[in-house]
Each structure stands twice: as structure tokens, then as C-alpha cells.
Amino acid sequence: MKILIIFPLATSAYNPDVIEEAKTVAAPDTEISVINLDQGPQSIESRYEEFLAIPDLIKKSQAAEQDGFDGILIDCFGEPGVEIIRELIDIPVVGGxxxxxxxxxxxxxxxxxxxxxxxxxxxxxxxxxxxxxxxxxxxxxxxxxxxxxxxxxxxxxxxxxxxxxxxxxxxxxxxxxxxxxxxxxxxxxxxxxxxxxxxxxxxxxxTTTAITFLESLIRNKLSQSRLTYYKPAQQQEQQKTGLVKSWHFRPI
Missing domain, CATH: 3.40.50.12500 (Rossmann fold)
Incomplete structure (x- = not known):
């Protein structure tokens, strides 16, 4: 199991402590990686700073899915971007x-x-x-x-x-x-x-609670519901042909 922790600040100062904390509770077969933002705030203590973090969080989360990670922790108690990212990727995403x-x-x-x-x-x-x-x-x-x-x-x-x-x-x-x-x-x-x-x-x-929570989702093969977190229209349009072929729509 591969989990990516994204510490949503434009500083790596906290990364060593984050990974040490995660290792205290992660299962032996869980591989933990920690990254931070290239562009974003130095701290998140306002809605504006949450807003500044979201663009790079989206970019890094999409890259993580492509790189084969099984789940993502946005390691902030305010959960910036979590709801948005759940619409964009299929692996489970949790915040703090x-x-x-x-x-x-x-x-x-x-x-x-x-x-x-x-x-x-x-x-x-x-x-x-x-x-x-x-x-x-x-x-x-x-x-x-x-x-x-x-x-x-x-x-x-x-x-x-x-x-x-x-x-x-x-x-x-x-x-x-x-x-x-x-x-x-x-x-x-x-x-x-x-x-x-x-x-x-x-x-x-x-942090430790979110790690074990995310591990549980992954082990139980659970992720965000597509009846709650619909893919954006642009992504739906790209996948439309495949969806029409695999689903049988009936009038309601």
C-alpha cells in the first residue's frame, strides 16, 4: 500500500516530523511518502491561505494517482481542496x-x-x-x-x-x-x-488518525462515491463514450 501525504504548505520544514509521526501508526506494509507544495502559503490560518494552496494540491494529487499511489492525505485540519480533489481522482482522499x-x-x-x-x-x-x-x-x-x-x-x-x-x-x-x-x-x-x-x-x-483511517479505506477497497462526488463536466465528456457503452440508461 502506497500513501502520499501532502503537507499543503510551500515549505518542507515539517516533512521529517510528519513522516516520523505517520510511521508510528502505519502498518508494516504501508509505504509513506511526504511532499509539500511548490507554490502556496507558508501557513494556513485563513480561508484565503486555503485558497492559495488548492491549485498545487490539485496538481500534485492528480500526479499521485498517475504515479500509482493508493490514497492521499491532505495533511491539514482545515481540509483545503479535499472536496474538489475527490471529484477529480478515483483514489481515496482524506484531510485532517x-x-x-x-x-x-x-x-x-x-x-x-x-x-x-x-x-x-x-x-x-x-x-x-x-x-x-x-x-x-x-x-x-x-x-x-x-x-x-x-x-x-x-x-x-x-x-x-x-x-x-x-x-x-x-x-x-x-x-x-x-x-x-x-x-x-x-x-x-x-x-x-x-x-x-x-x-x-x-x-x-x-495526522495519525487520518493515516489509519485512510489505510482502512484502502484495505476495504472504498473510495469517494460518484453519486456524491461527480466528475466535472469536462472529464465526463472525455469519458462519455465509454460510459454510454457500459451503462444502460432508462427514462425516469
Missing amino acids: FNPAVLTATLISQKFSIITVEKRVISMLETLARDVGITENIASIRDVGIPVSELPDKNRLIAALVEESQKAIARDGAQAIVLGCTGMLGVANDVKSILYELGMPAPVIDP
Whole structure:
């Protein structure tokens, strides 16, 4: 099984940490590759920066399918371009948000998302409404740390523990979802500290959860439904002859 992780920033600074994180959960027969964008933002903390990432994400995703990859992870919690790319290619494509929050709904009734900065919260609220899990979210909090400063692990862990305590004690959270895929290698540390504080809440890492989620889709031979993600008209026109030959259309 070959999985491509596209870290949707125009920097390779995070790539080594991403691949190390992925290897902690990937099956032995899973081959992981990590790339970043040639053209795009340095961080994604706004809708505009998501927009800037999408053109190169599309290009690299289409190339990945042609190169024989079995699935793609767009490694961003905001899932830029995921819905668009699902229309364009046939291999499964996931982002960071859905696998993490859907996992949280399986192991808790209420969970909190802790993201980077306040400016991201409204974007995540939109995603939550789209998925239909608003009632499951106890709160969306932030650590006040921009993506560029997330590699400071001690500072990040301290901030995540502080906000997690508030989410559990004040908001009623029963699980914590890390709200940025750049929060690498800290989930277990945060969980351990919370347990020591008498707050035994699971802490969900969006990158590792998405990797195992994608592996499951591939092993079960599942991908995006063409009754949800229709191919664009241009692609349909190119394939029209083959489709007409293989399908028998009847009037409705």
C-alpha cells in the first residue's frame, strides 16, 4: 500500500516530523511518502491561505494517482481542496478534520477541539456544521500559537494542557481533538499529563488518525462515491463514450 501525504504548505520544514509521526501508526506494509507544495502559503490560518494552496494540491494529487499511489492525505485540519480533489481522482482522499472528529464521536459524547489561533475557530465551526457534529462539540478553544511556532514542543504542550483542562472542567469535554495537523508528536504527552491531573480524556492526533483511517479505506477497497462526488463536466465528456457503452440508461 502506497500513501502520499501532502503537507499543503510551500515549505518542507515539517516533512521529517510528519513522516516520523505517520510511521508510528502505519502498518508494516504501508509505504509513506511526504511532499509539500511548490507554490502556496507558508501557513494556513485563513480561508484565503486555503485558497492559495488548492491549485498545487490539485496538481500534485492528480500526479499521485498517475504515479500509482493508493490514497492521499491532505495533511491539514482545515481540509483545503479535499472536496474538489475527490471529484477529480478515483483514489481515496482524506484531510485532517473528518477522521479526527468522527473518531471523537465514537469514543465520547462531547469533545473539544483545541486549535492554533482564534482566527481559525470560525472556519472549524463551518466544517463542523457541514459534517453535522455541532451538537457533539463542547467547545473550540485555541492555544494562541501560530503554526510557525508549533515546533516549540514544551510551549505547545503546556498550552494544550491548560486549554484541555478548561475544556474538560468548564465546557464538559470528554475527549480532546488537536485542531491542527502541525501539532505533531504531543498528543500522548498531553494525555499523560491530563491523566495525572485526574482528567482521563483521550487526546486525538489528527495526522495519525487520518493515516489509519485512510489505510482502512484502502484495505476495504472504498473510495469517494460518484453519486456524491461527480466528475466535472469536462472529464465526463472525455469519458462519455465509454460510459454510454457500459451503462444502460432508462427514462425516469
